[in-house]
Amino acid sequence: MDLDPLILSRIQFAFVVCFHAIFPVFTIGLASTIAGFETLSFKTNNPVWQKLSKFWIQVFAVVFGMGVVSGIVMSFQFGTNWSNFSYATANFLGPVLSYEVITAFFLEAAFLGVLLFGRDKVPQGVHLFAAIMVATGTFISSFWILAANSLLQTPDGLVLIKGMYHVVSWTDALFNPSFAYRFAHMALASFLTASLVVAGVSAWFLIQQREVEANRKALSVALWFLLVLAPTQAVVGDFHGLNTLEHQPTKVAAMEGNWETSKGVPLLLFAIPDKKNQTNHFEVKIPKMASFVLTHDWNGEVPGLKDVPIEEQPPVFVVFWAFRVMVALGLLMIGFAIWGLFLRIGGKYYQSTFFLNGLRLMSLTPFLAVLAGWIVTETGRAPWLIYKQMTHAQGLTPSLTGGMALFTLIGYIIVYALVFSAGIYYLLKVFRGGLEKANKPHELDSIERPSRPFSAAHAALEEGEK
Amino acid sequence: MEQPFDLTLIWAGIIGFGIMMYVLMDGFDLGQGILFPFAPDEHTRDVMMNSVAPVWDGNETWLVLGGAGLLAAFPLVYAVFLPALYIGVFLLLAGLIFRGVAFEFRFKAKTSKYLWNWAFAGGSIVAAFAQGAVVGAYIQGFKTENFVYVGGALDWLTPFTVMTGAGLVAGYALLGSTWLIMKSEGEVQAWAYKLTPRLLAGVLFVFAVVSIYTPYVDPLVKSRWFDSLSLIWALPVLAMYCAFIIFRSVQKRDEGLPFVATMGLFAFSYLGLLASKWPYIVPPNYTIYDAASAPESQLFLLLGFLFVIPIVLAYTAWTYWVFRGKVKSTGYH
Numbered sequence: 001m002d003l004d005p006l007i008l009s010r011i012q013f014a015f016v017v018c019f020h021a022i023f024p025v026f027t028i029g030l031a032s033t034i035a036g037f038e039t040l041s042f043k044t045n046n047p048v049w050q051k052l053s054k055f056w057i058q059v060f061a062v063v064f065g066m067g068v069v070s071g072i073v074m075s076f077q078f079g080t081n082w083s084n085f086s087y088a089t090a091n092f093l094g095p096v097l098s099y100e101v102i103t104a105f106f107l108e109a110a111f112l113g114v115l116l117f118g119r120d121k122v123p124q125g126v127h128l129f130a131a132i133m134v135a136t137g138t139f140i141s142s143f144w145i146l147a148a149n150s151l152l153q154t155p156d157g158l159v160l161i162k163g164m165y166h167v168v169s170w171t172d173a174l175f176n177p178s179f180a181y182r183f184a185h186m187a188l189a190s191f192l193t194a195s196l197v198v199a200g201v202s203a204w205f206l207i208q209q210r211e212v213e214a215n216r217k218a219l220s221v222a223l224w225f226l227l228v229l230a231p232t233q234a235v236v237g238d239f240h241g242l243n244t245l246e247h248q249p250t251k252v253a254a255m256e257g258n259w260e261t262s263k264g265v266p267l268l269l270f271a272i273p274d275k276k277n278q279t280n281h282f283e284v285k286i287p288k289m290a291s292f293v294l295t296h297d298w299n300g301e302v303p304g305l306k307d308v309p310i311e312e313q314p315p316v317f318v319v320f321w322a323f324r325v326m327v328a329l330g331l332l333m334i335g336f337a338i339w340g341l342f343l344r345i346g347g348k349y350y351q352s353t354f355f356l357n358g359l360r361l362m363s364l365t366p367f368l369a370v371l372a373g374w375i376v377t378e379t380g381r382a383p384w385l386i387y388k389q390m391t392h393a394q395g396l397t398p399s400l401t402g403g404m405a406l407f408t409l410i411g412y413i414i415v416y417a418l419v420f421s422a423g424i425y426y427l428l429k430v431f432r433g434g435l436e437k438a439n440k441p442h443e444l445d446s447i448e449r450p451s452r453p454f455s456a457a458h459a460a461l462e463e464g465e466k
Numbered sequence: 467m468e469q470p471f472d473l474t475l476i477w478a479g480i481i482g483f484g485i486m487m488y489v490l491m492d493g494f495d496l497g498q499g500i501l502f503p504f505a506p507d508e509h510t511r512d513v514m515m516n517s518v519a520p521v522w523d524g525n526e527t528w529l530v531l532g533g534a535g536l537l538a539a540f541p542l543v544y545a546v547f548l549p550a551l552y553i554g555v556f557l558l559l560a561g562l563i564f565r566g567v568a569f570e571f572r573f574k575a576k577t578s579k580y581l582w583n584w585a586f587a588g589g590s591i592v593a594a595f596a597q598g599a600v601v602g603a604y605i606q607g608f609k610t611e612n613f614v615y616v617g618g619a620l621d622w623l624t625p626f627t628v629m630t631g632a633g634l635v636a637g638y639a640l641l642g643s644t645w646l647i648m649k650s651e652g653e654v655q656a657w658a659y660k661l662t663p664r665l666l667a668g669v670l671f672v673f674a675v676v677s678i679y680t681p682y683v684d685p686l687v688k689s690r691w692f693d694s695l696s697l698i699w700a701l702p703v704l705a706m707y708c709a710f711i712i713f714r715s716v717q718k719r720d721e722g723l724p725f726v727a728t729m730g731l732f733a734f735s736y737l738g739l740l741a742s743k744w745p746y747i748v749p750p751n752y753t754i755y756d757a758a759s760a761p762e763s764q765l766f767l768l769l770g771f772l773f774v775i776p777i778v779l780a781y782t783a784w785t786y787w788v789f790r791g792k793v794k795s796t797g798y799h
Contacts (some may be wrong), residue, residue: 069566073559075533079548080555086537087545087613091760094538095767101534102774105527110777163613164541166760397549397615404619408556415560419567426571460574 003402006393009081012409014378019416020074021374022367023067025186028142029194030060031135034115036221038131042124048214053131054119055438056198058430058457061116066423068104073412075101081405085385085395092158092167093148096174100144107137139187146186150179152386153377154247160389177247181240182377188233189373192333193366195225200363201431203356211435216350219359223340223349230333237330238293244377245294248387249303250312251380254319256290261304265290273316278306314382318375326372329365336362429459473764477539478747478754480771481532486736488528489597490641490729491782495522497642499565499590500635501661502583510654511583513793514642517649519569520789524782526562531778538767542757546615546748550608551600551622558596565589591635598634601739602627605680607749613756626679633672637732640665644712644725649793655721662716662724670709673735677702680742684750687742698741705734 034056041049075097078086086093114122114130122130151158157172158165167173199222202215245252253259257268257280267289271280291300305313336358343349350356381387385395430438437459495518505511537544548555568586575582599622606626609617643665646658681688691698708730715723745753758764 065570069563072530072562075530076548076555076559079537079544080552083545083549083615087541090537090541090544091763094534094541094544094759095763095770098534098538098767099770101530102770105531106774106777110781164760167762167766170766397552399549399615399617399619400552401619404552407553411556411560415563419563422567422571426574460576 003406005400005402005405006396008402008405008409009396009400010392012081012405012412013077015409016070016073016077016412018371018374019420020067020070021370023063023070024138024142025190025367025370026193026197027060027064027067028138028187029190029192030056030063030197031138032191033194033198034060035128035131035135038128042128048217051211051214051435051439052218055435057116058438059427062423062427062430062457066420069419070416080408081397081400082385082395083397085390088163088390088395089165089386091165092151092173096144096148100141103137103140103144107134107141111137142186142190143183146183147174147176147179150176150182153182153381154178155386155389178243181236181243184236185233185240185373188229188236189366189370191225192229192233193370195222195229196333196359196366197363198222199226200360203359205434206350207353207356214435219350223337223344226333227337227341230330230337234330234334241294245303248381250305250308251314251319251377252294253303253305253307254314254316254380255323255376256294256302257316257320258290258302259305261301261307263291263301264288264299265302267293271320273320275310275313275316278310312383314380319380322372322375322379326369326376329369329372332365333362426457426459430457433459473761473768474539474754474758476768477535477758477764480775481535481539482740484528484532484535486733488525488532489736490732491525491528492522493638493732494518494641494645494725495525496565496590496594497638497640497645499586500594500639501642501646502587502590504661506653506657510657513650513654514646515569515572515586517646517793519573521785522569523566524785526566527778535767535771539759539764540747540754540757541759542613542752543747545613546608546610547600549615550617551603552619554596554599554622557592561589561591561593561596563589565593594635594638595631598631598637599623599627601634602630604743604749605630605676605739606683610748610751613752629672629675633669633676636665636668636672640669641725641728641732644728647716648722648725651792659716659719663713666709666712669731673705684742686746690742698738701734701738701741705731705738708734
């Protein structure tokens with residue numbers, strides 16, 4: 001059998017990056033949540049906020065740890081599998097990715113320790129400041145990463161000299177045309193993720209009647225955020241889509257499953273796109289709706305996939321369906337936000353077991369939506385690695401064989417499966433311990449214990465311990 | 467763009483310093499993992515792990531900082547070494563991940579503790595071996611054409627690199643055992659004293675082979691060392707003097723000196739290697755200037771590094787200060 005290093009490298013990158021992405025998207029939102037709890041605790045002196053903060057800081061510590069581990073692998077992927085790409089873009093990507101590392105280290109060195117372990121050692125105001133700085137730091141980190149990704153989508157401020165891009169304008173390169181939209185979309189996604197996880201976990205505690213007062217407050221705050229964020233995300237997503245329409249029309253055509261550039265294009269609710277025959281099967285559609293959404297005019301023109309040759313079209317089926325999954329989950333979030341509002345008006349949002357169980361399930365949806373969204377934007381750029389400038393095939397490591405790529409693909413799957421099942425298992429233990437365990441003074445090991453993220457969580461690894 | 471100072475040279479200094487810091491610091495904590503299977507009992511393992519637990523992840527900071535800095539300052543190194551060492555890089559990362567996770571979970575485990583012991587030992591040994599093989603591959607040189615690696619997947623894996631890999635495993639174990647002498651007492655310390663001379667013998671053997679082999683494969687190295695008696699001969703002489711001090715200080719049951727002298731042995735060997743290969747960073751074809759990124763990119767990142775390196779150093783110093791002294795292990799159940 002002929003193993004294709006290109007396909008295998010793409011699968012490997014997708015696997016590693018998907019695995020990695022779910023952690024930061026959660027920690028970015030959670031850091032702000034914790035800063036919020038700390039602020040409320042500082043201002044109101046109501047002890048429930050500190051109770052909540054202590055618990056969610058433990059969750060943060062574990063998820064942050066897993067994010068760092070999976071992120072280290074990411075930074076080597078570029079060199080091992082995509083060396084031509086790395087070399088060509090190093091003048092931009094090198095400094096940008098390094099600045100992300102610098103931000104993360106600075107954050108960890110200066111503030112994370114104070115946030116995780118300093119509560120009883122520093123004044124409350126200093127602790128609050130550390131919480132705010134950690135939250136800020138996570139955004140600065142994501143600034144660099146999203147600037148790097150956006151540059152691949154909408155390159156700007158670069159000039160190609162002898163096979164290497166040189167940065168002509170750092171401002172144009174960092175703040176390239178799609179950056180602001182992508183950053184806003186991801187920031188909201190992070191907040192939504194944190195809101196839905198906090199809502200889901202609090203709902204689960206409420207079903208069990210645990211720490212009712214604190215968890216009720218947490219659920220209330222999370223639902224208010226959901227009510228604001230979910231519809232806002234729809235609007236921002238729409239703007240992001242319009243930006244994509246302007247700069248990457250073929251991606252939008254794939255999202256809409258639209259083959260011919262035409263006016264008054266219908267919105268497809270269901271279809272089986274068939275790239276080989278350049279058509280769709282089993283279409284279920286709303287007439288003229290796609291034109292209206294994309295151009296805000298019922299007869300507006302929507303670009304078609306056939307504007308570019310077939311070898312420059314992305315895998316339409318994947319982009320088309322990933323987009324629908326993302327939008328459907330987004331609408332579901334809006335639905336739950338409104339449902340929560342109605343229950344609140346009736347005063348019963350924390351008593352309806354049906355609603356609370358629904359929220360438990362909803363805590364998984366932001367992760368799926370984020371992954372679906374990234375699949376849309378990354379797969380939708382194919383075959384381009386740098387849009388209209390370098391294809392995936394051109395960016396690949398020349399010396400890479402299919403066998404090598406398969407070896408590491410299987411290797412990373414095994415490593416991640418082992419390591420992250422342990423991590424997730426432990427995270428679930430922290431959840432089970434709940435606010436009660438996080439707020440109980442734990443017996444300190446008599447050995448001086450290191451101050452690292454995981455140490456902030458006190459749960460034992462196996463059942464029935466401690 | 468004309469620069470008033472040689473940015474590439476500055477970056478070579480920064481990266482060289484970063485690698486040095488990494489080797490010395492992560493070396494002794496990897497060493498604990500390498501010695502783990504040979505520890506006489508579980509109590510000793512507790513002491514070993516506790517002696518490095520507060521500092522190991524700070525030590526690995528230097529690896530990530532160095533890796534990111536390489537892509538930014540010397541992209542050719544990044545784009546040749548990683549493809550050429552593809553399988554080795556995977557082993558290195560997998561090893562570091564396993565031992566990192568073992569650090570976190572061994573403390574929280576009871577019945578599954580033995581699993582984390584194996585993860586810690588296996589991960590450390592694999593990671594150390596992979597790093598040693600990288601050094602060997604650097605000495606061997608890379609098959610390149612037009613700034614692209616054109617060799618095969620396992621070109622790096624030769625008897626020579628297997629030996630440098632094993633040599634670094636022994637070297638890190640030596641850093642580990644002398645660190646343990648400094649940080650422990652009683653039976654654990656006695657065990658570490660016993661190990662040190664044997665490990666030193668292994669390291670010196672590899673040192674000798676590398677010293678003979680390197681000028682043999684690379685005519686540039688040969689002429690640099692043997693054409694005329696130059697100042698660089700001071701480096702191996704100093705390294706040998708350090709080895710002598712390790713040996714003697716262990717006999718005298720000195721507690722701190724063995725570790726300091728081992729760091730010296732590493733530092734002078736490392737400088738000796740650099741002196742052999744300078745200015746080639748992707749041997750045999752490319753110098754640091756061929757491998758450098760654009761000056762504006764080097765400058766852009768230099769500002770950030772100049773800001774962050776003092777902070778990392780200060781943070782590191784502070785952590786070591788807080789956890790200074792012997793590891794106390796009483797009452798750990």
